[in-house]
Amino acid sequence: MNIFVLLKRTFDTEEKIGINNGRIEDDGAEYIINPYDEYAVEEAINLRDEHGGEVTVVTIGEEDAEKQLRTALAMGADKAVLINTEDDLEEGDQFTTVKILEAFFEDKEADIILAGNVAIDEASGQVGPRLAERLDMSCVTTITKIEIDGSTANIERDVEGDVEKVETSLPLLVTCQQGLNEPRYPSLPGIMKAKKKPLEELEIDDLDLDEDDVEPKTKTTEIFLPPEKQAGKVLEGETDEQVKELVSLLKTEAKVL
Ligand SMILES: Cc1cc2nc3c(=O)[nH]c(=O)nc-3n(C[C@H](O)[C@H](O)[C@H](O)COP(=O)(O)OP(=O)(O)OC[C@H]3O[C@@H](n4cnc5c(N)ncnc54)[C@H](O)[C@@H]3O)c2cc1C
Numbered sequence: 001m002n003i004f005v006l007l008k009r010t011f012d013t014e015e016k017i018g019i020n021n022g023r024i025e026d027d028g029a030e031y032i033i034n035p036y037d038e039y040a041v042e043e044a045i046n047l048r049d050e051h052g053g054e055v056t057v058v059t060i061g062e063e064d065a066e067k068q069l070r071t072a073l074a075m076g077a078d079k080a081v082l083i084n085t086e087d088d089l090e091e092g093d094q095f096t097t098v099k100i101l102e103a104f105f106e107d108k109e110a111d112i113i114l115a116g117n118v119a120i121d122e123a124s125g126q127v128g129p130r131l132a133e134r135l136d137m138s139c140v141t142t143i144t145k146i147e148i149d150g151s152t153a154n155i156e157r158d159v160e161g162d163v164e165k166v167e168t169s170l171p172l173l174v175t176c177q178q179g180l181n182e183p184r185y186p187s188l189p190g191i192m193k194a195k196k197k198p199l200e201e202l203e204i205d206d207l208d209l210d211e212d213d214v215e216p217k218t219k220t221t222e223i224f225l226p227p228e229k230q231a232g233k234v235l236e237g238e239t240d241e242q243v244k245e246l247v248s249l250l251k252t253e254a255k256v257l
Pocket of ligand 1: 114122123126127128
């Protein structure tokens with residue numbers, strides 16, 4: 001089975017994030033595999049182990065994304081591809097990303113493509129479904145279980161806490177949701193092996209694209225952090241006095257009454 005994973009390198013939203021001139025500051029930011037893409041890598045490995053074939057992990061990004069690709073290889077993926085846009089493109093959006101991926105998949109004959117449900121940094125959730133549309137593939141989002149029998153896929157998907165069962169056929173693109181599996185940590189032998197696994201680097205030229213073909217359709221005009229939380233206020237005195245003061249503060253300061 002020809003299995004592909006779309007993997008995005010994102011900054012770790014658990015860490016402190018700084019913004020300068022409307023851009024996330026690279027300095028001090030920690031970078032990780034988008035957590036939903038870890039479910040995709042794990043599921044791809046499991047499908048490969050059950051049905052045979054190989055797992056290729058694909059990232060559009062810069063040179064630094066090699067680290068996250070090597071981690072996916074250490075988990076057990078077979079090959080990685082970095083589509084490096086560093087020298088060619090300054091800006092991009094979901095259109096750019098999907099256009100590049102569409103060109104990449106043109107000659108690939110993928111049986112299944114696994115993506116994350118959403119990227120935790122920009123969180124549009126567009127890339128998977130838009131790519132499936134461009135490749136004329138079935139698409140099932142937020143999956144929590146998948147079983148493949150021949151060319152049939154039986155899938156369970158999370159619908160706001162409910163479960164929906166779907167049957168579809170390959171070729172197929174799925175987006176992965178929490179609950180699908182427990183992504184493994186790379187083992188030491190896995191890390192050693194990953195160093196020798198193939199990591200191909202492509203540029204948009206190699207995909208017969210130029211800057212005009214992938215020009216973004218949207219522009220991020222501003223990005224900012226939520227306002228800092230004010231320190232809390234501790235009320236003192238008898239309970240009935242505290243209640244009076246609380247009601248007064250809710251009216252005059254919070255203006256919610
Ligand atoms: C050349 C280029 C320049 C860019 N410049 C900017 C910029 O200046 N400012 C800015 O804010 N953003 C920039 N972006 C990022 C872009 O706007 C989006 O982050 C990207 O299109 C994905 O959208 P998303 O993060 O909402 O992902 P979602 O649609 O939420 O992601 C869902 C899933 O799609 C897959 N996926 C998403 N992105 C990638 C990827 N890059 N590689 C492989 N798989 C992926 C993953 O499986 C992910 O879990 C740039 C992108 C490109 C390609």
